Amino acid sequence: MTTATLPETLASLRNDLLRFARLQLRDDATAEDAVQETMLAAIEAADKFAGQSQVKTWVFAILKHKIVDLIRKRTREPNTGSFDAEIAEDAFDALFNERQHWQPAERPSNWGDPHETVENKQFWEVFQICLDRLPPNTSRVFMMREFLEFETEEICKELSMTASNCWVVLHRARMALRLCLEGQWFQGKK
């Protein structure tokens, strides 16, 4: 990859970068900013990039850091709600009986062959719908963990949360996501 063709490559990646940024930032203008800054940073650092085929991986790594910067800035804004209050502590109590075991109707089902599921295009539409239903801060923490693949300690540090707070938010995000997928996708498959 020479610097002369990098702008073209970046231009061809723009839509993918934007979709990825929008997904996590949930705001078109902020996503645009993240992508602009990423493309600028990529051009400025082009001489440091020696690889031939992994331009996309490299640019996504830059974008990942831009996204985290923006998430960090946003969570420090005064009107940001707290993280663990978005999904109430008792939000999933109805799934369990008085002994805290699964209610018969709520017992998690067997989701079958995961490889088959991920090959189904419609599944990804449902996955996106379920992701969109997560409250904003919960969703950001989940995406930092599962999409950007940050360690929990890094997320805590970036967002000034305690480790146990982080685990609570991730747990509630997973509870909400699995419940949505169970209802919207897997139950209909039976």
Added chain:
Amino acid sequence: MLSCKDATKLMSQSQDRKLSLMERISLRLHLMMCSGCRNFNEQMAFLRHASRRFVSAFKDPHE
């Protein structure tokens, strides 16, 4: 004896931290007896797998 509710917390946290020996033992005992939680555990693994796949679809146009 671990409740299902507590087991779900441990199964989620096992994605984020290394569980203690005691936690692993009590979870394993619980899973031996509880098919609902075994399915839940598979679902947690699936969420991780699906998330990785979801992201790679952005990075790799062939998927």
